Amino acid sequence: MSETREAVAGARRVVVKIGSSAITSLVGGLDRDRLDCLVDALEERMRSGSDVVVVSSGAVGAGLAPLGLTIRPRDLATKQAAASVGQLALAHAWGTSFARYGRTVGQVLLTADDIARRTQHRNAQRTLDRLRALHAVPVVNENDTVATAELRFGDNDRLAALVAHLVGADALILLSDVDGLYDGDPRKGDAHLIAEVTSPEDLDGVVAGSGGALGTGGMASKLSAARLAADSGVPVLLTAASQADRALGAADVGTAFAARPDRMSARRFWVRHAADTHGTLHLDAGAVRAVVERRRSLLAAGITGMSGRFHGGDVVALVGPDGRTVGRGVVAYDAAELDWMIGFSTRQLPADLQRPVVHADDLVTL
Numbered sequence: 001m002s003e004t005r006e007a008v009a010g011a012r013r014v015v016v017k018i019g020s021s022a023i024t025s026l027v028g029g030l031d032r033d034r035l036d037c038l039v040d041a042l043e044e045r046m047r048s049g050s051d052v053v054v055v056s057s058g059a060v061g062a063g064l065a066p067l068g069l070t071i072r073p074r075d076l077a078t079k080q081a082a083a084s085v086g087q088l089a090l091a092h093a094w095g096t097s098f099a100r101y102g103r104t105v106g107q108v109l110l111t112a113d114d115i116a117r118r119t120q121h122r123n124a125q126r127t128l129d130r131l132r133a134l135h136a137v138p139v140v141n142e143n144d145t146v147a148t149a150e151l152r153f154g155d156n157d158r159l160a161a162l163v164a165h166l167v168g169a170d171a172l173i174l175l176s177d178v179d180g181l182y183d184g185d186p187r188k189g190d191a192h193l194i195a196e197v198t199s200p201e202d203l204d205g206v207v208a209g210s211g212g213a214l215g216t217g218g219m220a221s222k223l224s225a226a227r228l229a230a231d232s233g234v235p236v237l238l239t240a241a242s243q244a245d246r247a248l249g250a251a252d253v254g255t256a257f258a259a260r261p262d263r264m265s266a267r268r269f270w271v272r273h274a275a276d277t278h279g280t281l282h283l284d285a286g287a288v289r290a291v292v293e294r295r296r297s298l299l300a301a302g303i304t305g306m307s308g309r310f311h312g313g314d315v316v317a318l319v320g321p322d323g324r325t326v327g328r329g330v331v332a333y334d335a336a337e338l339d340w341m342i343g344f345s346t347r348q349l350p351a352d353l354q355r356p357v358v359h360a361d362d363l364v365t366l
Protein backbone atom coordinates (compact mmCIF):
# COMPACT_ATOMS: atom_id res chain seq x y z
CA MET A 1 0.00 0.00 0.00
CA SER A 2 1.44 3.40 -0.97
CA GLU A 3 2.21 6.06 1.60
CA THR A 4 -0.50 8.26 0.06
CA ARG A 5 -3.18 5.60 0.48
CA GLU A 6 -2.10 5.03 4.06
CA ALA A 7 -2.38 8.77 4.65
CA VAL A 8 -5.91 8.85 3.18
CA ALA A 9 -7.00 5.76 5.13
CA GLY A 10 -5.64 7.18 8.38
CA ALA A 11 -6.67 10.82 7.92
CA ARG A 12 -8.41 12.31 10.93
CA ARG A 13 -10.16 15.10 9.05
CA VAL A 14 -11.53 14.24 5.62
CA VAL A 15 -13.35 16.27 2.98
CA VAL A 16 -15.50 14.03 0.76
CA LYS A 17 -16.82 15.53 -2.47
CA ILE A 18 -19.72 13.83 -4.25
CA GLY A 19 -20.33 14.70 -7.91
CA SER A 20 -23.73 15.21 -9.53
CA SER A 21 -23.13 12.18 -11.73
CA ALA A 22 -22.83 10.03 -8.59
CA ILE A 23 -26.15 10.92 -6.95
CA THR A 24 -28.44 12.26 -9.68
CA SER A 25 -29.54 11.11 -13.11
CA LEU A 26 -31.42 12.89 -15.88
CA VAL A 27 -34.40 10.52 -15.76
CA GLY A 28 -34.53 9.57 -12.10
CA GLY A 29 -33.37 12.83 -10.44
CA LEU A 30 -31.86 12.41 -6.98
CA ASP A 31 -30.89 8.81 -6.22
CA ARG A 32 -31.76 8.37 -2.54
CA ASP A 33 -30.58 4.75 -2.38
CA ARG A 34 -27.14 5.77 -3.61
CA LEU A 35 -27.11 8.59 -1.09
CA ASP A 36 -27.99 6.16 1.72
CA CYS A 37 -25.08 3.91 0.69
CA LEU A 38 -22.76 6.91 0.78
CA VAL A 39 -23.99 7.93 4.21
CA ASP A 40 -23.44 4.34 5.43
CA ALA A 41 -19.80 4.58 4.35
CA LEU A 42 -19.38 8.09 5.82
CA GLU A 43 -20.91 6.97 9.11
CA GLU A 44 -18.53 4.03 9.28
CA ARG A 45 -15.59 6.38 8.81
CA MET A 46 -16.87 8.80 11.46
CA ARG A 47 -17.32 5.93 13.92
CA SER A 48 -13.70 5.06 13.46
CA GLY A 49 -12.80 8.54 14.70
CA SER A 50 -12.60 10.81 11.61
CA ASP A 51 -14.23 14.20 11.15
CA VAL A 52 -15.99 14.43 7.83
CA VAL A 53 -16.99 17.47 5.78
CA VAL A 54 -19.21 16.64 2.80
CA VAL A 55 -19.12 18.74 -0.38
CA SER A 56 -22.21 17.70 -2.32
CA SER A 57 -23.03 18.61 -5.90
CA GLY A 58 -26.39 17.66 -7.33
CA ALA A 59 -28.62 20.70 -6.71
CA VAL A 60 -29.15 21.43 -10.40
CA GLY A 61 -29.58 17.71 -11.18
CA ALA A 62 -32.11 17.25 -8.38
CA GLY A 63 -34.12 20.29 -9.51
CA LEU A 64 -34.64 19.29 -13.14
CA ALA A 65 -37.45 16.74 -12.84
CA PRO A 66 -39.62 18.80 -10.43
CA LEU A 67 -39.44 21.67 -12.94
CA GLY A 68 -40.26 19.44 -15.92
CA LEU A 69 -36.78 19.94 -17.45
CA THR A 70 -35.22 17.04 -19.34
CA ILE A 71 -31.68 18.34 -19.97
CA ARG A 72 -29.20 20.25 -17.84
CA PRO A 73 -29.91 23.93 -18.63
CA ARG A 74 -27.16 26.04 -20.15
CA ASP A 75 -28.36 29.51 -19.24
CA LEU A 76 -27.57 30.89 -15.79
CA ALA A 77 -31.14 31.85 -14.79
CA THR A 78 -32.59 28.38 -15.43
CA LYS A 79 -29.62 26.73 -13.71
CA GLN A 80 -30.18 28.97 -10.70
CA ALA A 81 -33.91 28.13 -10.66
CA ALA A 82 -33.14 24.40 -10.88
CA ALA A 83 -30.53 24.72 -8.12
CA SER A 84 -32.98 26.60 -5.92
CA VAL A 85 -35.50 23.75 -6.18
CA GLY A 86 -32.88 21.01 -6.09
CA GLN A 87 -30.80 22.32 -3.18
CA LEU A 88 -33.83 22.03 -0.92
CA ALA A 89 -34.35 18.40 -1.92
CA LEU A 90 -30.63 17.68 -1.70
CA ALA A 91 -30.19 19.10 1.80
CA HIS A 92 -33.34 17.30 2.94
CA ALA A 93 -32.07 14.00 1.52
CA TRP A 94 -28.69 14.35 3.31
CA GLY A 95 -30.53 15.29 6.51
CA THR A 96 -32.93 12.34 6.47
CA SER A 97 -30.23 9.89 5.48
CA PHE A 98 -27.87 10.93 8.31
CA ALA A 99 -30.86 10.99 10.69
CA ARG A 100 -30.96 7.17 10.36
CA TYR A 101 -27.85 7.30 12.54
CA GLY A 102 -29.11 10.07 14.79
CA ARG A 103 -26.77 12.60 13.14
CA THR A 104 -27.57 16.22 12.39
CA VAL A 105 -26.36 17.95 9.24
CA GLY A 106 -25.68 21.65 8.64
CA GLN A 107 -25.99 23.17 5.18
CA VAL A 108 -23.19 25.57 4.16
CA LEU A 109 -23.65 27.38 0.84
CA LEU A 110 -20.62 29.36 -0.35
CA THR A 111 -19.78 31.71 -3.20
CA ALA A 112 -16.24 32.23 -4.45
CA ASP A 113 -16.25 35.61 -2.78
CA ASP A 114 -16.70 33.94 0.62
CA ILE A 115 -13.31 32.32 0.12
CA ALA A 116 -11.59 35.11 -1.82
CA ARG A 117 -12.08 37.82 0.80
CA ARG A 118 -9.99 37.32 3.88
CA THR A 119 -12.69 38.25 6.41
CA GLN A 120 -15.37 36.05 4.82
CA HIS A 121 -12.78 33.27 4.49
CA ARG A 122 -12.30 33.30 8.26
CA ASN A 123 -16.04 33.49 8.76
CA ALA A 124 -16.66 30.36 6.66
CA GLN A 125 -13.81 28.65 8.51
CA ARG A 126 -15.40 29.46 11.87
CA THR A 127 -18.83 28.17 10.83
CA LEU A 128 -17.39 24.87 9.60
CA ASP A 129 -15.30 24.48 12.75
CA ARG A 130 -18.24 25.19 15.03
CA LEU A 131 -20.51 22.74 13.18
CA ARG A 132 -17.95 20.01 13.69
CA ALA A 133 -17.44 20.96 17.34
CA LEU A 134 -21.20 20.58 17.79
CA HIS A 135 -21.05 17.15 16.10
CA ALA A 136 -23.10 18.21 13.07
CA VAL A 137 -21.93 17.07 9.63
CA PRO A 138 -21.30 20.07 7.35
CA VAL A 139 -22.77 19.58 3.88
CA VAL A 140 -21.25 22.21 1.59
CA ASN A 141 -22.27 23.30 -1.90
CA GLU A 142 -21.81 26.37 -4.04
CA ASN A 143 -24.56 28.93 -3.43
CA ASP A 144 -25.78 28.44 -6.99
CA THR A 145 -28.89 30.59 -6.75
CA VAL A 146 -26.89 33.77 -6.15
CA ALA A 147 -23.52 32.95 -7.72
CA THR A 148 -23.19 34.92 -10.95
CA ALA A 149 -20.70 34.02 -13.65
CA GLU A 150 -18.00 36.20 -12.05
CA LEU A 151 -18.65 34.89 -8.58
CA ARG A 152 -18.47 31.18 -9.38
CA PHE A 153 -15.87 28.75 -8.10
CA GLY A 154 -15.99 27.15 -11.53
CA ASP A 155 -16.86 23.72 -10.27
CA ASN A 156 -17.29 21.81 -7.05
CA ASP A 157 -14.01 19.94 -7.41
CA ARG A 158 -12.20 23.25 -6.95
CA LEU A 159 -14.58 24.20 -4.15
CA ALA A 160 -13.77 20.89 -2.42
CA ALA A 161 -10.01 21.50 -2.72
CA LEU A 162 -10.42 25.00 -1.25
CA VAL A 163 -12.64 23.68 1.56
CA ALA A 164 -10.08 20.93 2.28
CA HIS A 165 -7.48 23.60 2.89
CA LEU A 166 -9.93 25.85 4.74
CA VAL A 167 -10.71 23.17 7.34
CA GLY A 168 -7.14 21.86 7.53
CA ALA A 169 -8.18 18.47 6.12
CA ASP A 170 -5.73 15.58 6.15
CA ALA A 171 -7.24 14.07 3.00
CA LEU A 172 -9.62 14.85 0.15
CA ILE A 173 -11.75 12.12 -1.43
CA LEU A 174 -13.43 12.90 -4.77
CA LEU A 175 -16.31 10.54 -5.62
CA SER A 176 -17.65 10.54 -9.16
CA ASP A 177 -19.18 8.04 -11.60
CA VAL A 178 -15.78 6.85 -12.85
CA ASP A 179 -13.49 4.68 -10.72
CA GLY A 180 -10.36 6.79 -11.19
CA LEU A 181 -8.20 8.76 -13.57
CA TYR A 182 -7.53 7.03 -16.90
CA ASP A 183 -4.93 8.00 -19.47
CA GLY A 184 -7.81 8.87 -21.81
CA ASP A 185 -11.58 9.26 -21.60
CA PRO A 186 -12.76 5.70 -20.80
CA ARG A 187 -16.01 6.31 -22.73
CA LYS A 188 -14.00 6.63 -25.91
CA GLY A 189 -12.40 3.19 -25.84
CA ASP A 190 -9.20 1.62 -24.61
CA ALA A 191 -7.89 3.53 -21.58
CA HIS A 192 -5.80 2.51 -18.59
CA LEU A 193 -6.30 3.40 -14.95
CA ILE A 194 -3.52 5.44 -13.34
CA ALA A 195 -3.26 4.19 -9.76
CA GLU A 196 -0.73 6.64 -8.33
CA VAL A 197 0.23 10.19 -9.23
CA THR A 198 3.41 11.13 -7.41
CA SER A 199 4.97 13.63 -9.84
CA PRO A 200 3.84 15.74 -12.80
CA GLU A 201 5.50 13.20 -15.15
CA ASP A 202 2.88 10.62 -14.14
CA LEU A 203 0.39 12.82 -16.00
CA ASP A 204 2.37 13.02 -19.24
CA GLY A 205 0.10 12.11 -22.15
CA VAL A 206 -3.03 11.91 -19.99
CA VAL A 207 -6.13 13.29 -21.73
CA ALA A 208 -8.64 14.49 -19.15
CA GLY A 209 -11.90 14.96 -21.00
CA SER A 210 -15.30 16.49 -20.38
CA GLY A 211 -17.93 15.10 -18.03
CA GLY A 212 -21.31 13.42 -18.38
CA ALA A 213 -24.77 14.94 -18.95
CA LEU A 214 -24.98 16.24 -15.37
CA GLY A 215 -21.38 16.87 -14.36
CA THR A 216 -19.80 20.30 -14.77
CA GLY A 217 -16.06 20.14 -15.24
CA GLY A 218 -15.39 16.53 -16.20
CA MET A 219 -12.05 14.91 -15.46
CA ALA A 220 -10.10 18.08 -16.29
CA SER A 221 -11.57 19.89 -13.28
CA LYS A 222 -10.99 16.89 -11.01
CA LEU A 223 -7.40 16.73 -12.11
CA SER A 224 -6.73 20.41 -11.50
CA ALA A 225 -8.49 20.28 -8.11
CA ALA A 226 -6.51 17.17 -7.13
CA ARG A 227 -3.28 18.93 -8.03
CA LEU A 228 -4.31 22.08 -6.19
CA ALA A 229 -4.99 20.08 -3.01
CA ALA A 230 -1.93 17.85 -3.38
CA ASP A 231 0.35 20.86 -4.04
CA SER A 232 -0.83 22.43 -0.83
CA GLY A 233 -0.11 19.30 1.19
CA VAL A 234 -3.44 17.41 1.15
CA PRO A 235 -3.39 13.85 -0.31
CA VAL A 236 -6.26 13.05 -2.68
CA LEU A 237 -8.11 9.87 -3.63
CA LEU A 238 -10.32 9.89 -6.71
CA THR A 239 -12.79 7.08 -7.39
CA ALA A 240 -16.44 6.18 -8.03
CA ALA A 241 -19.19 6.74 -5.46
CA SER A 242 -20.09 3.06 -5.86
CA GLN A 243 -16.69 2.32 -4.24
CA ALA A 244 -17.27 4.72 -1.34
CA ASP A 245 -16.93 2.06 1.36
CA ARG A 246 -13.50 1.01 0.14
CA ALA A 247 -12.42 4.59 -0.58
CA LEU A 248 -13.37 5.64 2.95
CA GLY A 249 -12.07 2.41 4.46
CA ALA A 250 -8.78 0.97 3.24
CA ALA A 251 -8.42 3.57 0.44
CA ASP A 252 -7.32 0.74 -1.85
CA VAL A 253 -9.24 1.84 -4.96
CA GLY A 254 -9.06 4.57 -7.60
CA THR A 255 -6.26 7.06 -8.20
CA ALA A 256 -4.17 8.41 -5.34
CA PHE A 257 -2.43 11.80 -5.68
CA ALA A 258 0.58 12.21 -3.38
CA ALA A 259 0.71 15.42 -1.36
CA ARG A 260 3.70 17.73 -1.39
CA PRO A 261 5.51 17.02 1.88
CA ASP A 262 5.54 20.61 3.16
CA ARG A 263 2.04 21.87 3.75
CA MET A 264 1.55 25.47 2.61
CA SER A 265 0.44 27.84 5.37
CA ALA A 266 -3.24 28.81 5.23
CA ARG A 267 -2.28 32.42 4.48
CA ARG A 268 0.05 31.57 1.58
CA PHE A 269 -2.50 29.10 0.18
CA TRP A 270 -5.12 31.82 0.26
CA VAL A 271 -2.79 34.30 -1.48
CA ARG A 272 -1.90 31.76 -4.14
CA HIS A 273 -5.17 30.00 -4.93
CA ALA A 274 -8.17 31.66 -3.39
CA ALA A 275 -7.82 35.42 -3.32
CA ASP A 276 -8.76 37.76 -6.17
CA THR A 277 -6.05 40.18 -7.29
CA HIS A 278 -6.87 43.87 -7.02
CA GLY A 279 -3.96 45.29 -8.99
CA THR A 280 -0.56 44.71 -10.56
CA LEU A 281 2.95 45.76 -9.57
CA HIS A 282 5.61 45.84 -12.32
CA LEU A 283 9.05 44.73 -11.12
CA ASP A 284 12.51 45.34 -12.58
CA ALA A 285 14.81 42.36 -13.23
CA GLY A 286 16.67 42.76 -9.92
CA ALA A 287 13.44 42.71 -7.93
CA VAL A 288 12.28 39.57 -9.78
CA ARG A 289 15.55 37.83 -8.84
CA ALA A 290 15.24 38.98 -5.23
CA VAL A 291 11.69 37.69 -4.72
CA VAL A 292 11.88 34.55 -6.89
CA GLU A 293 15.40 33.27 -6.26
CA ARG A 294 16.27 34.75 -2.90
CA ARG A 295 12.77 34.71 -1.38
CA ARG A 296 13.17 38.33 -0.26
CA SER A 297 10.46 40.88 0.48
CA LEU A 298 9.55 43.28 -2.33
CA LEU A 299 10.82 46.85 -1.78
CA ALA A 300 9.64 50.05 -3.46
CA ALA A 301 13.03 50.48 -5.17
CA GLY A 302 12.42 47.47 -7.43
CA ILE A 303 8.98 48.57 -8.62
CA THR A 304 8.78 50.34 -11.97
CA GLY A 305 5.02 50.83 -12.28
CA MET A 306 1.63 49.80 -10.98
CA SER A 307 -2.04 49.57 -11.95
CA GLY A 308 -5.33 48.96 -10.12
CA ARG A 309 -7.15 50.55 -7.21
CA PHE A 310 -5.94 48.38 -4.37
CA HIS A 311 -5.82 48.98 -0.65
CA GLY A 312 -3.31 47.81 1.93
CA GLY A 313 -4.11 44.13 2.67
CA ASP A 314 -5.32 43.35 -0.88
CA VAL A 315 -3.62 40.75 -3.04
CA VAL A 316 -1.80 42.02 -6.14
CA ALA A 317 -0.07 40.30 -9.06
CA LEU A 318 3.70 40.76 -9.46
CA VAL A 319 4.80 41.05 -13.07
CA GLY A 320 8.37 40.98 -14.42
CA PRO A 321 9.88 43.20 -17.13
CA ASP A 322 8.92 40.63 -19.80
CA GLY A 323 5.22 40.85 -18.81
CA ARG A 324 5.15 37.43 -17.13
CA THR A 325 3.40 37.09 -13.76
CA VAL A 326 6.06 35.86 -11.33
CA GLY A 327 4.06 35.90 -8.12
CA ARG A 328 1.27 37.25 -5.97
CA GLY A 329 1.36 38.93 -2.63
CA VAL A 330 -0.43 41.00 -0.02
CA VAL A 331 0.45 44.66 -0.58
CA ALA A 332 1.13 46.77 2.52
CA TYR A 333 0.03 50.14 1.08
CA ASP A 334 -2.93 51.71 -0.69
CA ALA A 335 -2.42 52.43 -4.40
CA ALA A 336 -2.42 56.19 -3.73
CA GLU A 337 0.42 55.89 -1.17
CA LEU A 338 2.47 53.49 -3.24
CA ASP A 339 2.15 55.59 -6.37
CA TRP A 340 4.71 58.14 -5.22
CA MET A 341 6.92 55.63 -3.31
CA ILE A 342 7.88 53.50 -6.30
CA GLY A 343 11.50 53.61 -7.37
CA PHE A 344 12.72 55.06 -4.04
CA SER A 345 15.15 53.15 -1.86
CA THR A 346 13.97 52.44 1.70
CA ARG A 347 16.45 55.00 3.15
CA GLN A 348 14.92 57.77 1.04
CA LEU A 349 11.41 57.11 2.37
CA PRO A 350 9.87 58.56 5.57
CA ALA A 351 10.02 56.22 8.60
CA ASP A 352 6.32 55.24 8.41
CA LEU A 353 6.74 54.06 4.80
CA GLN A 354 9.82 51.89 5.29
CA ARG A 355 7.98 48.56 5.61
CA PRO A 356 8.44 46.30 2.57
CA VAL A 357 5.76 46.75 -0.10
CA VAL A 358 5.09 43.00 -0.01
CA HIS A 359 6.58 41.07 2.90
CA ALA A 360 8.25 37.74 2.02
CA ASP A 361 5.81 35.89 4.32
CA ASP A 362 2.90 37.22 2.28
CA LEU A 363 4.42 36.52 -1.11
CA VAL A 364 4.09 33.38 -3.24
CA THR A 365 5.96 32.82 -6.49
CA LEU A 366 4.23 31.07 -9.37
Ligand SMILES: Nc1ncnc2c1ncn2[C@@H]1O[C@H](COP(=O)(O)OP(=O)(O)O)[C@@H](O)[C@H]1O
Binds near residue numbers: 022180184206218
Ligand atom coordinates in the same frame (compact mmCIF):
# COMPACT_ATOMS: atom_id res chain seq x y z
N1 LIG B 1 -9.07 10.69 -18.47
C1 LIG B 1 -10.25 10.44 -17.90
N2 LIG B 1 -10.31 9.54 -16.87
C2 LIG B 1 -11.48 9.28 -16.26
N3 LIG B 1 -12.67 9.84 -16.61
C3 LIG B 1 -12.70 10.74 -17.61
C4 LIG B 1 -11.47 11.06 -18.31
N4 LIG B 1 -11.79 11.98 -19.26
C5 LIG B 1 -13.11 12.22 -19.17
N5 LIG B 1 -13.68 11.47 -18.19
C6 LIG B 1 -15.12 11.51 -17.84
O1 LIG B 1 -15.30 12.40 -16.72
C7 LIG B 1 -16.53 12.02 -16.10
C8 LIG B 1 -16.60 12.55 -14.68
O2 LIG B 1 -16.76 13.97 -14.70
P1 LIG B 1 -18.15 14.64 -14.29
O3 LIG B 1 -19.26 14.11 -15.14
O4 LIG B 1 -17.94 16.11 -14.29
O5 LIG B 1 -18.35 14.05 -12.83
P2 LIG B 1 -18.94 14.63 -11.47
O6 LIG B 1 -20.39 14.91 -11.69
O7 LIG B 1 -18.70 13.51 -10.51
O8 LIG B 1 -18.18 15.87 -11.09
C9 LIG B 1 -16.57 10.53 -16.18
O9 LIG B 1 -17.88 10.07 -16.38
C10 LIG B 1 -15.67 10.18 -17.37
O10 LIG B 1 -16.35 9.59 -18.44
Ligand SMILES: N[C@@H](CCC(=O)OP(=O)(O)O)C(=O)O
Binds near residue numbers: 058
Ligand atom coordinates in the same frame (compact mmCIF):
# COMPACT_ATOMS: atom_id res chain seq x y z
N1 LIG C 1 -23.20 23.31 -7.51
C1 LIG C 1 -23.70 22.51 -8.63
C2 LIG C 1 -22.70 21.50 -9.10
C3 LIG C 1 -21.47 22.05 -9.71
C4 LIG C 1 -20.48 20.95 -10.10
O1 LIG C 1 -19.29 21.20 -10.15
O2 LIG C 1 -20.96 19.71 -10.35
P1 LIG C 1 -20.07 18.38 -10.44
O3 LIG C 1 -19.16 18.47 -11.64
O4 LIG C 1 -21.06 17.28 -10.60
O5 LIG C 1 -19.33 18.24 -9.17
C5 LIG C 1 -24.92 21.69 -8.19
O6 LIG C 1 -25.07 21.42 -6.99
O7 LIG C 1 -25.67 21.29 -9.07
